[in-house]
Amino acid sequence: MSDESIAVPEVLPPPEKHVGTGGAVAGPVPWIDTSGAIGGVFKGIRSLFSGMKVTVGYLMRPSTVVTQEYPENRETLKLPDRFRAQLAFNHDANGYHKCTMCRICEEACPNVSIIITGREKPAVSKKELDSFVWRLDSCTFCNTCVMVCPFGVLRFDGTFESSVYDRRLLSYTLNQYAGPVASVLEKIEDPDARKAAMDPRDPYGGHAVIEALIEKQKAKKIAEKAAREAARVARLAKKAAAAAAPAGEAEDAG
């Protein structure tokens, strides 16, 4: 593995400006000289005692304990506002959202954790949100979706207790209702008509949307693969025709 016979030229001394001496904050670390027979042993033993002093110091001061006993401390446990644990929709006081289905977040998501479907039969406007599905199981909490959203619909919440027993329950539908955005809804005077335009959504119902999508994609993928294979065969054929001269005897070992 290591080959000392490899000739390596000596290193030039590094430029002056690089070299530092260090030790500006606290003094340099004591180097214990254990070369002396008796003195070395005593210095060594003293160094052991200084370590023991540190540990027993903590034993004697129970106030230094830093353990947080979760879940007993649920009441006092406060996570910072910016903590990214769960994606959430901003619904206003009436429970309306502002998502116009522009799909910018869906495109920006690095690993397809956001799946947006539109209503097949929009009630009021041209495009209406059906389900905004967010997959916790594949999300990397990179915050890109929140950053790119032009309407401030998305936010990250600090609710981190999201464990479930069924993986399918990790696909959340973030919107509380399928229907038009807040500005359109507010123009509708009649409360009953407003209600009719909105279709409530189950927060844990995202998996159905995903399963339908996967079915659709499977068929597409099979077709695509066949097309790719054909293209590859065509390329190889073209190349074989082009290569009149022998290509050389090197083999591809893979």
Added chain:
Amino acid sequence: MSVTVSTLQARISGESTAGSPLSTEEYFVNMGPQHPSTHGVLRLVLRLDGETVREVVPVLGYIHRGIEKMGEHGNYRQFVHLVDRMDYLSALANNWAVTMVVEKAAKMETTERIQAIRTLVCELQRIQSHLLWWGVFGMDLGGFTPFFYGLRDREQICDIFEKTIGARLTMNYIQPGGVMFDIHPEFVKDVKAFLNYLKPKLVEYDALLTGNVIIQERLRGIGKLSAARAIALGATGPVLRASGVAHDLRKSEPYGLYSQVDFDVPVGTDGDCWDRYWVRMEEIRQSIRIIEQLIDNIPEGKTFMVKPAAKIKVPAGIHYSHLETARGILGVLLVSDGKEAPYRIHCRTPNFNNLWCIGEMATGGRIGDLVAMLSSIDIVVPDIDR
């Protein structure tokens, strides 16, 4: 011309090279992929003669995720969060490396404030990384308590990050065009409080581990790497500096606000485990110095210069830039064909190159030394495998 390709099986079934007059039998042992001191899923195949290590054959790839391939399938902003998962203890520096090359290539402007924040958080993360290393180093040498002290103090930095960034480990904070959030209103206060907290703790660390005679006896003269060999083996960061080469990109090619702050580059003399230990402990102190100079002088200005949803177009060609993470030089080589996604993106990760030194270091040492050496080059396995 034919090139033959070998296999692991062929590699580790070599002839015995024992030069001992006693008739001993060499044997192979798998250290890892599940082993307490390979820090994750590194596998080392050891050829041992009793306790003495004759040869180390690292076997990589147990956590290879193809980050470079994934990068070819998304746009530039989508690549940033992937590099968090390489060297997760230097996630911010990784973000910055990608951001740097993208900003340089796409000629994006930044403000002083953005650079100051980036420098500050990266230095905090350097301390954080070295604190975790210190704890793990103590544990690898058999002392359990340093692990808890190191992690306890590291948590405080994580708390500061949590407030400003919203994440503790994989931040995705430094973005092409700025930083994701402006700093939290309490950031300056928290950082100052933390530095005041950390300084007495460093003295305690020295009493507990640095000054301990057992530690010094175990590290002195172990895993020596001469300056010439360290460079030839591609080592960077504290491993290279411990060998006496003051190669620190923060000094030699200053990025961020490093040209405006005053700090020293600690270098070792012998390149043994003790020097690597000492260089890292000293780097914590230097990082404290850097933060103290910057924390009161964060300039005003914008923190995000472009629209986040705007597409980033990088002109065709090769772009490279690199920076100094807690472990060494992280370089990002970007080959663009002018499209929205990189044509090829390659990360030169410090751990990959540093681990290569273990073969030379460990040969002739003992198993206990091997653990100390492995820990002293401070490996993070996802960074090796990418």
Added chain:
Amino acid sequence: MAWQVKTIAQRTGELLPGSPWTAALYVLLTILAVTAFVTVAGLVLIYAERKIAAHFQCRVGPMRVGWHGVLQSIADAIKLLMKEDVVPRDADALLHILAPVLSFAGMLLVMIALPMSPSLQVADMNIGVLYVTAVSGLGVLGILLGGWSSNNKWSLLGAMRAGAQIISYEVSATLALLVVVVFAGTLQLSGIIQSQDTGWWIWRAHGCGLVAFAIFMIAGTAEINRTPFDLAEGESELTAGFHTEYSGLRFSFFFLSEFLNMFVLAAMASTLFFGGWMPLHVGPSGVGGHFAAFNGVMDLLPPGLWFTLKTTAIIFLLMWFRWTFPRLRVDQLMRLEWKILLPIGFVNLFVSAACVVTGFYFFAR
């Protein structure tokens, strides 16, 4: 004040001629009591270690099972009992099963010689010190067998380390014991305790006792495989060393005997150097002693309590070592023994012998 030592073996002997059945019952009860003591002491020690380690490290330790986690050890014991008992396919099954038993038996046999109070000692042999040294050496056999039979290279490495380490350090430990034997003039454990009626050997022997105690503690720590000498397990090096392949009940045997060895070591150290159950005395207690009043006050505490206090303090010291120090390397371990401890031990023994011959120590008779 003369201390009446009456062991359980003696009482059984007295019962034997008159009522043999009662004597047999007595023996049976004793066996049960020792076993129960071993189990309970093991669990208590494990709990104490976890709590103390936690507070050394700014943690709280077990908190969930019972008040402040006091029942945690019992919960763990039940868990270990219910776990699947695995013997690796290529292991030597007989030896694999035998090894933890041997290790445990060695520790159990030492227990019967330990004097916990004048009336609480199973058997008081006239070669007590020799017996303890010999029988506690059985433990290493269990470790060697366990590492060998597991058919795992890490286990084998751990076992070989343990073998080399324990056998080496036995020499120094015995030399340190001999210092006390020389001073006390007896190998009988109760005799050694009685000889400390006028003061403990650790301070009566002009430093010889102190040096011997230090050597005994270092060598003893190495013999029971605790940090900084835990090379046989060496978690970060050998994953778990000799017990890598053990699980469930068999692992718990190793685990328990490891903790009880710590108790044995502490008990022996307190017996030899701190007078065991003997209260702190300065000078003769009888009429004419300068410190008779002080001695009288000390006698108010029962001897059993003295023994417990001393042993606890030494156990705490061992735990303190473990949670502060890093581990030594194999060659350093050997160097420490053969180049440092052994010469010091020999010199110390010679000096002690000279002291005894010249009668140059405190309160010599």
Added chain:
Amino acid sequence: MDALNLIAAVQALHPAAQARAQSDQPTLTVAADALVALATQLRDDPDLRFDLLETHTAVDWLEEDRFELLYLLTSVPHGHRLLLAVNIDRDAPVVPTVSQVWPIAEWLEREAYDMFGILYDGHPDLRRLFLEDDWVGFPLRKDYEDDFMLERPE
């Protein structure tokens, strides 16, 4: 040394080296045959002293049917950088190894073999680095296909 001087200095050593356009580092394209001799010169020349092979990787130019091998050299004493590019045929990807010049190349070349299938002539231990020995295909090639590879919908 700045980029222009550096290129001139290297071209003085090896006139056949051509500057590569579209790169923000001083970049020279050399032929595969001349690589080892030039690498040794670059390392040993007292004015250049490229002693650190910072990274080495390959780029798969599928359309042009070639691999471009990139060697990023850094001089620790002088603090300058140079990018060497070597173009090789995609169907016979053989190139001499530089692992005797910079030992770290042993691993970097193994990675390039693993990911691109580039065969390094004279490499002491050429085998897969990350993937298993019996893996089929080279993942970072542009035409690599894998049934398990996920694709973005739409």
